[in-house]
Amino acid sequence: MNDVTTLTAPRSRAEQESIEKLMALAIFGEKVAAKIYLLCAQLQPEYGSLLTTFAKMEANHGAWFLDVSRANGIEPDRAFADNELSYLLAQVDEHFAKRDFDALIIVQGFIVESLAIATYESFLPIAHKYAGTHDIFQKALDEERYHVDWVVRYLRLRYFDAVDEFRRLAERVNVQGIDCIGGTMMNISEYLDKIGMSGAYCAGAMMDGYTRLLETVGFEQKDATKHVVGMFMPLIRKYRRGEKTK
């Protein structure tokens, strides 16, 4: 993953600033993901080895994205990423302080991964604009899906015959989790548009992806949709008004 050819295509200032924000979010978001899986590993030693491996995979994604950014003349906008991720980190610390493994695994395995998968999937068709990015984003995407598969299996077993309990947990975690990560989705929408993706399509893909995950663990389809759309509507309305979500 280190043999990235240096190649910087001419870009408009708007595109340059946008890709710098987006790559920063990808790089530092992956580092936060690594942190969350490590915290999860501490809380559940039974899965410690596997979750530590997941953390290493996430850290690798961040490192690959940083390498390829530099090779493409993209200086990640760390201040932007820090601002977006600080709310997430506060939630993560809160769940960890309460030793709430299931809340952490929903935040990371469902909500954060839904944003990552929706945006990485949508990035692939335009990845040719940034040399060396296609293969690493494809590999990262495959690995994120693998993580989600494990989280789905864990939650299905953990909440087998206890769907109401899962529902209460998901609703509790989602109040802040969707406000935070869905809010980031809305905040990056215009930057996604400026690099040639569709922010609205990514937001829809994230909503649909997250809804399907809730369904796999026992929500009825209409129930899951109502819940997720209801959580996103205030964020969409803020977007309409040109307000930042956090």
Place this chain on the structure above:
Amino acid sequence: MNESADLDRSEALLWTILARFESLAVAQYTASAPALLTPQKLAAVALLRTRISDDAYLAGSGLEAPIDALLQSATSSREDHVLIAQGLFLEAIGEAIYRNFRDNEATGEPTRALCERGFAAGARAREMIPGLLRARIGDGDVLLQAIMTEAGPLLRSIDDLGEGIDASFLDRYGVSFADLMGDAAAELIAMCADLNVDRRKFVSFLTSALMGL
């Protein structure tokens, strides 16, 4: 406006909004989709007319202009537009309103009776609309394309209702604009999936239109 001792101002506002929705439905179904002018729909409208004869409760409220704009965006004499904007989308939104106020302890008995009747009318429409859409337009991507054309303006204008809905109904009834949209979206997504519309594409269209794009 007919005086009514057992409808307070907020419920009278709700009745007025529903009367606007249903009057438009009757006018458009009569002109372009008579199959949807069902006995259940006519019964709901008849009940609304026993209490509401004008827009007095809506006039001057924060909801007047957004309701006007929403209904304007749904108005057309073209059958495709009526089936999609009115039959699919406004019926789903109406059904969400009826459901939320019918199953609501803060709602008075006359309003619950209205919502029961209105919900039944919506349920009947929901049974018929897929067949009408399939016969008239088709399903899958062809239908999605038509939905994007016909329902886009309606969805882009609906956001303006949010503030007025929350101000009028959230504190007292616990009904928020987000709840109503969640209910309506759940119904629409399920119906469109049954019509072979790709779910991811449909959700992305909904999101995009609601974002005003």
